[in-house]
Amino acid sequence: MNKLRLVFADDELPAREKLTHQLSLMENIDVVGIATNGKEAISLINELKPDVALLDIQMPEINGLELVDILDHQPLIIYTTAYDQFAVQAFEHASIDYLLKPFPIARLKKALAKAQKQILQQMAVVCANDQPSKIQYELGENKLNKLISKSGERIFLLSPSDIKFIKSEQGNSFAHDGETLHHLSDTLDQLEHSLSGQSFVRIHRSYLVNIDHIKEIQRWFNGKLMVIINDEEKSELSTSRAGADKLKQLLKI
Incomplete structure (x- = not known):
């Protein structure tokens, strides 16, 4: 490079x-x-x-x-x-x-x-990923129909609507479906682009959230927000200030 x-x-x-x-x-x-x-x-x-x-x-x-x-x-x-x-x-x-x-x-x-x-x-x-598969993009060029998660010899097909949020840790992306964290090969930037037009919003450089699975939003310090997810753990995800502005604009709050 x-x-x-x-x-x-x-x-x-x-x-x-x-x-x-x-x-x-x-x-x-x-x-x-x-x-x-x-x-x-x-x-x-x-x-x-x-x-x-x-x-x-x-x-x-x-x-x-x-x-x-x-x-x-x-x-x-x-x-x-x-x-x-x-x-x-x-x-x-x-x-x-x-x-x-x-x-x-x-x-x-x-x-x-x-x-x-x-x-x-x-x-x-x-x-x-330059040549997307029919499974991943069967609903159209810009609409991601399935997220692909590989674990050993097993391949899991995840529906985006079932994913509560996707997080990035040390360069790795993980999709949380409420029960399991699934490792994804794409970066968060790539996933943000692939999932555009669906219910996902980038609230932080480390979090991509499905707004259909947000249970509660609390005001936080320095203009940030705390997003509570409707999973069993009631996961708490802090936004950045830019992410808070984006979320407030999207939800008109």
């Missing part, structure tokens, strides 16, 4: 200079933008559409955790910070890695290799 296109953001000059030097030593990385704060990062990421965003967590005004919920373009996210207490929050925001400062170049290379591997896997899925 071509070089990884990368944007990074850090409000501290010494950190930016060190990271610039480290990345300059990697032939497979193309740094297309450098931001000094969260607002700049949002603008650069949406405009340049990089493959990977390397984000410092603690930045003024909009921090690295908050800005991913505002992005229109969703690159793979790698967080950097000097404080290890943010690790859980980082992975809750579906980052692929978390670098604790000061990190050696070997650790940075490992994180970027993980990103490159995930992108190659996504590209392979796209190529495999």
Whole structure:
């Protein structure tokens, strides 16, 4: 594949200079933008559409955790910070890695290799799905009739109407039917496109929800919403701010 296109953001000059030097030593990385704060990062990421965003967590005004919920373009996210207490929050925001400062170049290379591997896997899925089967698209070119889940030698055909939500974890997609989590080969971005025109809405970079299975919606903090699913666990899914706006517009609430 071509070089990884990368944007990074850090409000501290010494950190930016060190990271610039480290990345300059990697032939497979193309740094297309450098931001000094969260607002700049949002603008650069949406405009340049990089493959990977390397984000410092603690930045003024909009921090690295908050800005991913505002992005229109969703690159793979790698967080950097000097404080290890943010690790859980980082992975809750579906980052692929978390670098604790000061990190050696070997650790940075490992994180970027993980990103490159995930992108190659996504590209392979796209190529495999270039010729959709009659089973998947028997109702028309843009209407996905069945979701395909493979487990060992078994292949399951899932009706989208039975799926309560689809979530992404560490680059893997899982469809929840109220009883079982089914692994899907497509990425959440691909599923969002395939299921457009049906009852699914992207409420977060990690969640695609079937609105027919929403039991309740609660107002949450920072303009977000908490979506309660009508399954036995009453699953709670937090929206991003952009996802909350999309859901409120769709449901006219």
